[in-house]
Each structure stands twice: as C-alpha cells, then as structure tokens.
Amino acid sequence: MIKGLYEAHLPVSDLNRSIEFYTDLGLELDHTVENRLAFLWIEKDKSWLGLWKSDRVELEYHPSIRHIAFQVSLQGLKESVTWLKNKGYKPREAFGFKPVEPFVMPHEDYAHAKIHFNDPDGNSLEFICKIDNPKNITDRMYLSEWEEINK
Template sequence: MIKGLYEAHLPVSDLNRSVEFYKELDLQFDHKVEDNLAFLWIEKDKSWLGLWKTEKVDLEYHLSIRQIAFEVSLKALKESVYWLKERGGEPRKAFGFEPT
C-alpha cells in the first residue's frame, strides 16, 4: 500500500536561512506560505520538505521528535562531515558512531 514518503516537516528558527541550507543540498524551493512555512521539493512532484518557522526548536534531540534521512550517493555521504563543517554545521555522534 505505502510506496514512499510524500512529505516531512521540520521546525526551524530562521526560515530564510533554512531554505538556503536545503537549497544547497539541491532541494528545489517551491513556495512560502506567509512568513512561517516554506516547501522544497526533495524529488519534484514526488516528495517535499516543509519548514515551519517557530520558537519551539530548542528541544533536546531525540529521533522520535524530528528525524528524517535523505538518500544520498556514497561519495556524498563520505564528504558530508567536511561539507557540513564548511557551512558552520557540527556533525554529532549517532548510533555509537563518531562523525568521520
């Protein structure tokens, strides 16, 4: 019955900065709804990401609250730590693995 994921939503504190971040990941910006919601295509006409501007983003991280995983090439995965650090991100340990 289920054939894939159509959409996922994430809370963000800075909508414009977050849109630019995901555009750098090759997601295609589609539209904004007022000043608090933006949609970007993960795969055009197949799946997209909704970003919600809110002040409620400082929750302790837990997979059950906000976790999505994008499919990427092995080459991109191997370069992801460098890519994130170059853009001011800080990869974190997950599932017992150090970010390398």
C-alpha cells in the first residue's frame, strides 16, 4: 500500500527567502500558490516539500512538527559540513555531537550517519544516510571514528 513519503510541510516567515534557501540546497521549485505556499521537489515526481508562509513560525521547536531529514549518499554526507559552510550555512550540534563532522547512531545491524542544521526560520534539517553495522557496534560516535573501527 504505502510506497514512500510524498510530501512534508514546514512553516516559514519569508516565502521568497525560504525558496532561495531550499533551491540552494538543491530542491527544485515546482510552483507557488497565492504567494503563501511553495512546493519544491526533493526528488522530481517522487517527493516534495511544502513551505507555508505563516506568522506563527515562532512555535516552540519539536522534531515531530518542525523537522525534515534529507537522504544523501555517504560520500555526500562526508562532504556535507564543508558544503554547507561554503554556502554560508552552519551545521549545528545534535545529540551531544559538535558540528565538526557527521556522526553515527547505530541500531543493531545498521546505523544512520547524519549531520544537522537549521533553515532561516529555525526548522530542523538533517542530511542522513543508512550504513551497515557489520560489527554490531552500539556506541554513538563521529563518522571518522566509525570508519576507522570498521576498516
């Protein structure tokens, strides 16, 4: 029945600024509605992000209402801190990890490598990829440490 996630939505205070931010991340603008809503393709014809202009962007952050995780390749993730900084965006601390490089959160026989950052309205964004956990590691650590252990 369910084949994937088609859309997700975030509140934004300045629609044009947010369109510029998300297209700079690589999303493709599809259309806007009455200068209050924009739809951008995350993956063309497969999934998109809706941005809603709102004066209620100052809602207290909670990941269940203001968080999007974008799937990236492992190589893209390894380059993400530099890539974000070159665009003028700042990775942020998450789960106690400083934003110096991606970190890994293991889950039995697989793990997720990730880095977190915010959009201009403070919505939580994440680049993430699933990786194997052949040694069934249980500790969280930076990606470089993970790769060293799994050589």
